[in-house]
Amino acid sequence: MDHRPPSRLTRRRALATVASGTAVAASGCVGRVRTMSGWESRNQVTLSIKSAPADEDPYALRLGRQIAEWLRSAGIDAQVTPVSEQELFRQVLLNREFDLFVAQTPTRFERPDSLYSLLHSRFVETPGWQNPFGYSDLDANDHLETQRRATGRERAEAIERLQYVIARTQPFTVVAFPDDIRAARSDRFDGWRGADLRSPAGYLSLDRTTDEKSEGSPTTRATPTESGPAEDSSASTLRLAVTDRRGTSNLNPLAVEFRRNGVLTGLVYDSLGHVAGDGTVEPWLAASWSVDDTEPPVARVALRANATWHDGAPLTAEDVAFTYDLLADTSLDSEDDDGGNTEGDGGATGDGAGTDDAEGIPDDEEVPSPRFQGRISLVDEARAIDDRHVEIRFVESTPEIAVRALTVPILPKHVWRDRTDPAALGGIEIGSVTDALVTNNIPPIGSGPLQFVGNTPRTSLTLERFDDHFLVGAEETALPDGVDGPPAFDRLSVRVVGSGVSAVGVVTDGDADVTGTAVGADTVPRIGRSDETDLVVHSRTPPYVVGYNSLAAPLSNPQFRHTLARLIDRSTLVADVFDGYARAAVTPLANTEWVPDELRWDGVDPVAPFLGSDGEIDATSAMEAFTTAGYSYDEGRLVRTD
Amino acid sequence: MGLLDIVLEVVAVVGALHLVSVLAFVGLDRLPTAPRAMWSTVRAANTPLVALGAVLAANGIVRRVGVELSWVVGVNVTGAIYAIEGTFVAAVQSYATPAATAYFGFVYVFGYVYLLTFPAIAYALREDIGELRTLLIAYGVNYGIGLGCYVLFVAYGPRNLMPELVDSLLFESWPRSQLLTSQVNENTNVFPSLHTSLAVTVALLTWRGDSLTRWTPVAIVLAASVVVSTMYLGIHWATDVVAGTALAAVSVAAAERVEAQRDRVGGGGADCRDDRDRRDGRVPE
Numbered sequence: 034m035d036h037r038p039p040s041r042l043t044r045r046r047a048l049a050t051v052a053s054g055t056a057v058a059a060s061g062c063v064g065r066v067r068t069m070s071g072w073e074s075r076n077q078v079t080l081s082i083k084s085a086p087a088d089e090d091p092y093a094l095r096l097g098r099q100i101a102e103w104l105r106s107a108g109i110d111a112q113v114t115p116v117s118e119q120e121l122f123r124q125v126l127l128n129r130e131f132d133l134f135v136a137q138t139p140t141r142f143e144r145p146d147s148l149y150s151l152l153h154s155r156f157v158e159t160p161g162w163q164n165p166f167g168y169s170d171l172d173a174n175d176h177l178e179t180q181r182r183a184t185g186r187e188r189a190e191a192i193e194r195l196q197y198v199i200a201r202t203q204p205f206t207v208v209a210f211p212d213d214i215r216a217a218r219s220d221r222f223d224g225w226r227g228a229d230l231r232s233p234a235g236y237l238s239l240d241r242t243t244d245e246k247s248e249g250s251p252t253t254r255a256t257p258t259e260s261g262p263a264e265d266s267s268a269s270t271l272r273l274a275v276t277d278r279r280g281t282s283n284l285n286p287l288a289v290e291f292r293r294n295g296v297l298t299g300l301v302y303d304s305l306g307h308v309a310g311d312g313t314v315e316p317w318l319a320a321s322w323s324v325d326d327t328e329p330p331v332a333r334v335a336l337r338a339n340a341t342w343h344d345g346a347p348l349t350a351e352d353v354a355f356t357y358d359l360l361a362d363t364s365l366d367s368e369d370d371d372g373g374n375t376e377g378d379g380g381a382t383g384d385g386a387g388t389d390d391a392e393g394i395p396d397d398e399e400v401p402s403p404r405f406q407g408r409i410s411l412v413d414e415a416r417a418i419d420d421r422h423v424e425i426r427f428v429e430s431t432p433e434i435a436v437r438a439l440t441v442p443i444l445p446k447h448v449w450r451d452r453t454d455p456a457a458l459g460g461i462e463i464g465s466v467t468d469a470l471v472t473n474n475i476p477p478i479g480s481g482p483l484q485f486v487g488n489t490p491r492t493s494l495t496l497e498r499f500d501d502h503f504l505v506g507a508e509e510t511a512l513p514d515g516v517d518g519p520p521a522f523d524r525l526s527v528r529v530v531g532s533g534v535s536a537v538g539v540v541t542d543g544d545a546d547v548t549g550t551a552v553g554a555d556t557v558p559r560i561g562r563s564d565e566t567d568l569v570v571h572s573r574t575p576p577y578v579v580g581y582n583s584l585a586a587p588l589s590n591p592q593f594r595h596t597l598a599r600l601i602d603r604s605t606l607v608a609d610v611f612d613g614y615a616r617a618a619v620t621p622l623a624n625t626e627w628v629p630d631e632l633r634w635d636g637v638d639p640v641a642p643f644l645g646s647d648g649e650i651d652a653t654s655a656m657e658a659f660t661t662a663g664y665s666y667d668e669g670r671l672v673r674t675d
Numbered sequence: 676m677g678l679l680d681i682v683l684e685v686v687a688v689v690g691a692l693h694l695v696s697v698l699a700f701v702g703l704d705r706l707p708t709a710p711r712a713m714w715s716t717v718r719a720a721n722t723p724l725v726a727l728g729a730v731l732a733a734n735g736i737v738r739r740v741g742v743e744l745s746w747v748v749g750v751n752v753t754g755a756i757y758a759i760e761g762t763f764v765a766a767v768q769s770y771a772t773p774a775a776t777a778y779f780g781f782v783y784v785f786g787y788v789y790l791l792t793f794p795a796i797a798y799a800l801r802e803d804i805g806e807l808r809t810l811l812i813a814y815g816v817n818y819g820i821g822l823g824c825y826v827l828f829v830a831y832g833p834r835n836l837m838p839e840l841v842d843s844l845l846f847e848s849w850p851r852s853q854l855l856t857s858q859v860n861e862n863t864n865v866f867p868s869l870h871t872s873l874a875v876t877v878a879l880l881t882w883r884g885d886s887l888t889r890w891t892p893v894a895i896v897l898a899a900s901v902v903v904s905t906m907y908l909g910i911h912w913a914t915d916v917v918a919g920t921a922l923a924a925v926s927v928a929a930a931e932r933v934e935a936q937r938d939r940v941g942g943g944g945a946d947c948r949d950d951r952d953r954r955d956g957r958v959p960e
Contacts (some may be wrong), residue, residue: 081754086862087829091838094838113754115836117833117863118747491739531853538851555838
């Protein structure tokens with residue numbers, strides 16, 4: 034077949050080559066060109082590592098640079114590209130434009146089920162933190178499904194096996210769980226040590242420092258006109274200095290690229306349940322619920338009486354049912370007009386056509402929310418029974434796991450039902466995205482303990498206490514577990530500063546009460562030098578991970594990823610980058626009781642040990658490992674055919 | 676306390692510097708007629724002034740919209756810059772001393788503002804209409820091209836790319852200054868260095884002009900300090916500085932050309948001058 038006359042295309046290509054004056058074509062040997070064209074040249078493996086710059090994330094870029102250096106020692110052409118966190122999330126979570134990324138995950142992995150949405154291959158096509166790696170492993174899928182419905186020994190085994198699969202196939206590499214470091218002033222507010230400032234509950238648990246004069250009484254309402262960045266230093270304003278500016282221009286709880294841990298939106302929006310200190314899900318906006326131990330389970334949720342939205346509208350069961358429909362598919366099957374969904378016989382679930390399309394909306398693309406998919410995938414159907422009661426049918430799962438679905442934010446139907454149309458830019462619809470996902474949602478109408486006052490995009494945000502919230506004036510017995518009353522502040526003001534060092538400086542200067550985002554270990558001496566400022570360190574944090582894009586060669590090869598992971602020396606990273614303020618880990622569940630002893634970190638990774646020692650790559654071992662994996666070297670460069 | 680205090684601080688310090696400089700380099704004798712002189716000069720230079728105002732207004736918009744736009748259409752050149760110069764800025768910082776940090780921090784914020792505003796005031800007081808116009812046009816060209824580059828190129832400075840090697844000396848020694856600089860610029864807008872280009876523009880114009888000769892050494896020393904400070908403080912790459920210097924050269928050449936054109940067409944003014952020789956005498960460096 035090599036002697037078949039060249040096809041027109043080939044001839045044209047050859048002529049083009051002649052025209053461009055390449056030596057081979059100039060020799061006139063067209064047949065040879067064609068034969069050679071089957072053998073593509075081998076190029077050095079090129080990987081770009083994306084991470085947020087030092088201003089926004091104290092560690093990510095340093096991790097990326099050190100890892101890139103190790104990759105280069107193994108003959109890989111590795112580059113670090115700093116991109117803003119918002120852009121990083123957009124490129125990685127929405128567009129999948131990445132090879133490697135270094136970032137802190139939003140979840141702390143305190144429950145094994147948090148791995149379900151992160152790694153199950155059913156989410157490969159779903160944007161957001163749903164399998165952003167494009168990872169698919171049938172064994173992992175099996176274990177993920179088993180741990181959802183099994184209990185006891187069977188579940189423990191599935192979770193154990195799952196961690197082995199992850200450690201071997203490396204959809205992402207867990208680097209370390211960093212300490213959450215903050216500077217906080219105790220002259221106006223205290224209770225910092227017990228407060229988890231990565232969750233709304235942490236801010237609600239703060240106390241006013243006792244010797245404070247009580248001029249800012251709880252009933253003082255701000256006048257609507259003063260909506261600028263609150264510069265007032267009255268004791269009742271809690272002032273945050275943050276390095277993450279996204280919350281000042283977007284408060285959409287569904288916009289994944291704008292949310293780090295969702296603290297601000299978590300204060301504005303309530304959920305039915307909240308995660309209490311012991312990790313269980315306890316009623317919050319719900320007065321109570323009962324979960325039938327049927328298969329699959331069903332929850333009957335009673336809402337608190339007199340719940341209202343920030344705009345004064347009553348919060349009803351209809352809003353709850355609507356929220357679950359919307360999060361599952363933000364287009365709500367736009368083909369139907371809204372009335373078809375809502376004015377039914379109480380069985381309105383968004384599936385206007387009835388029960389036979391419970392699997393989804395036929396002939397119409399679903400546009401799920403890029404956040405909360407793991408939890409929403411637990412819900413089969415949510416139905417308003419009357420104004421205050423909702424029935425939620427789950428998919429096959431144990432009740433303990435199922436109730437996690439009750440922690441998604443509840444959205445007002447009267448605001449969000451108009452956001453189900455495809456998003457348009459200047460009247461032109463763009464892609465399969467709905468208004469619900471792209472709206473900046475300012476002002477946000479929630480039902481949470483804080484309501485929106487004003488914002489200056491990229492600069493500041495002010496929230497104030499919502500006095501119709503159930504926490505205000507509630508009796509001791511009616512309060513949710515772990516919360517002892519309404520917020521201790523009348524207002525919460527957020528001010529954006531350029532970097533962690535500045536945030537600490539603003540706090541030590543007395544211009545803010547706390548760093549609203551975690552700062553780097555390099556600021557610890559600075560915090561320590563200030564007399565009025567406390568160093569607050571928490572160890573319950575999400576890990577930093579190196580994510581791999583498994584949809585593109587060579588990262589699609591698990592063996593390649595495994596070998597890459599062996600180029601990362603966590604001990605060195607913990608010592609040099611985190612200054613010791615972090616704990617290296619092998620598995621994402623390292624902080625739970627679900628880790629098998631063999632997968633505990635004890636200075637080395639038992640599954641993917643570092644190919645070198647003391648932070649130095651042993652080039653020979655690295656070359657051997659990649660050669661064994663099927664790759665080859667050309668003058669010290671790792672090469673592959675494109 | 677916050678942004679307003681810093682702005683007031685800058686206004687106070689720079690105002691004091693101006694006062695001293697006016698006395699030293701413009702002379703007391705001009706002060707009685709100063710208000711009228713300034714008014715007529717500014718009126719004569721109103722076209723470039725309005726143009727510069729428009730560019731600065733656009734700057735405000737570009738800072739808000741341009742950053743977003745930049746991520747869509749721009750090229751992330753941080754890696755390329757790093758590939759070119761490596762850890763040069765870290766080497767510059769290795770000579771850091773507290774005194775040098777204080778000096779360069781002062782120069783970067785106060786000295787820079789003074790350097791840019793004083794010649795405009797001095798030209799206005801001395802009724803050097805042509806020089807004032809040239810200066811304003813050069814500023815406008817600097818900003819215009821600079822903003823275009825900021826949209827086309829996404830680049831983080833050395834302190835963001837290699838925080839373990841390069842300290843944010845300015846923000847560490849004076850954290851509140853970041854309130855000011857973050858108001859004026861985005862951390863992705865480092866290529867080219869507008870601090871460099873505007874400072875060098877002033878130095879070039881005073882050196883080539885003939886009305887503020889006694890101030891010229893001050894301008895040159897200050898401009899050189901600003902240039903060094905951008906790297907010393909870990910804010911800009913050497914590449915940004917080189918590009919900024921080139922931008923200054925282009926701006927000065929363009930502004931002089933525009934002014935020469937105007938002189939030829941409109942018959943010029945009192946300080947009409949033949950600029951062709953000047954343009955041929957290329958910019959130093």
